[in-house]
Amino acid sequence: MKHQINPDLQRERDNCSFDIAELTTIIDGSPEKTKERKEREECFLVSLSEGPSTAVPEEYLSHKEKYERGLHSSCYIFKRIRKWQEEGKMNINNYRYVIGGILSSSLVRDGSVFGLHYIMFMPAIINLGSEEQHQTWLKRAWTCSIIGTFAQTELGHGTFIRGLETTATYDPDTKEFVLNTPTLTSYKWWPGGLGHTSNHCIVVAQLYTAGKCHGIHSFIVQIRDEDTHMPLPGVKIGNIGAKLGLNAVDNGYLALDHVRIPRMNMLMRHAQVMEDGTYVKSRNSKLNYGAMMFVRVVIVFDMLNYLTKAVTIATRYSAVRRQCQVKEG
Missing domain, CATH: 1.10.540 (Butyryl-Coa Dehydrogenase, subunit A; domain 1)
Structure with missing residues (x-):
């Protein structure tokens, strides 16, 4: 008809x-x-x-x-x-x-x-990552060989970004960052795709080098095994449950218990941490907020x-x- x-x-x-x-x-x-x-x-x-x-x-x-x-x-x-x-x-x-x-x-x-993955994870790498990091991560993200999300909001901190409690402390002996969520309110809360789908995420945390806090910076963290999809050691992760809408987007929570990542997993286009722990400040600290x-x-x-x-x-x-x-x- x-x-x-x-x-x-x-x-x-x-x-x-x-x-x-x-x-x-x-x-x-x-x-x-x-x-x-x-x-x-x-x-x-x-x-x-x-x-x-x-x-x-x-x-x-x-x-x-x-x-x-x-x-x-x-x-x-x-x-x-x-x-x-x-x-x-x-x-x-x-x-x-x-x-x-x-x-x-x-x-x-x-x-x-x-x-x-496409609205936050990849643009954050593009805007905040160095050329070397583009080569390392963008191809894998573009082809979906890894699935990412963006973990900024915490259970106790929404738009008050300066108040974030998650820490990333640089260890010059191992050339690694140690990421930690020390309190319940520091749990990452709400990121879409985190509950079940993603195996990597960009974690926004307070950067510490040589005992000094340099404010928030972004770090690429693997949270699940790429083959088994099981959470990696030190990672507590799950779905936050039913919501008024967007229930197909598995918004999740994330806690990190002294999880170590390589130095080059800090997105370093605007600010850098050298191997010895020296911090090179961005010419404009507001650029760290660019992805958001x-x-x-x-x-x-x-x-x-x-x-x-x-x-x-x-x-x-x-x-x-x-x-x-x-x-x-």
């Missing part, structure tokens, strides 16, 4: 005072970007229709089932991404469109378990997209909803 447009809705569209195609181009940025967006949407929405069954509404699934469906859907979608990679169509910006905003909410309504500031902008951008979706639904509904008997004219 051919799809019929509600006559009231069609009447509203016919009475529109502006050119819809022109406004669409303005919002997208250019005719080329509109074309690119529609190609991307067509590709991935077809992928969704061929993917895992969604016959049972998410509201009827258990917390575990929501995560498993989200993981299944995300893996299926990323098969498409791999294909686009091979065809040279995929860049980091396309990843953001696929796992954030309106397209993401159509593909994985309750969020993608790989969201923080980038994500704050992404969140605002995504909220704009979600609000446009809500307004569209409300506007269409107001055009067709009847409160009383329909009379001609």
